[in-house]
Amino acid sequence: MATIYTVGHGARSSEALVSLLREAGIATLVDVRAFPSSKRHPQFSRQNLQAALAQAAIAYDWQGKALGGYRSVPYPEHMKGEPFRAAAAALATRPGRICILCAESNPDDCHRSHIADWLATRGHKVVHLLAPGATREHAVHPQEDLWRDV
Secondary structure, eight states, rough: OOEEEEEEEOOOOHHHHHHHHHHHTEEEEEEESSSSOOOOGGGGGGHHHHHHHHHTEEEEOHHHHHOOBBBBBBBHTTTTSSHHHHHHHHHHTTOOOOOEEESSSSSGTTTHHHHHHHTTTTTTTEEEEEEEEEEEEEETTTTHHHHHHH
């Protein structure tokens, strides 16, 4: 089974994010933000982030349409759709090390923890990149059965 990484850009610089991804040996960053832009942190707008990653030889893939969260639909409901299931299943079959990106630094405050639950309940190891030299293996939400049928 694949090991999949996650990271939140938070208020870091793009250089700090790239350094964290390099430290983990990430080949592809999968952006799961529904709207990949930030007024507060313009370095993480889709174009700027993609350019910074290209300079670091890290591939960029936006999957926000299928894996992003929308306020109009509770995320567990969104997860029941075929676009989510297909995109989430594809994460585990991608070549090289991949990392899921969203905005929140703490994975517990982010919809990527739901994606991590979905992956972990299917046997994949998920590791959250927190800071240089600091990672945490994902622990499935106590209501893990919520994700088994999604």
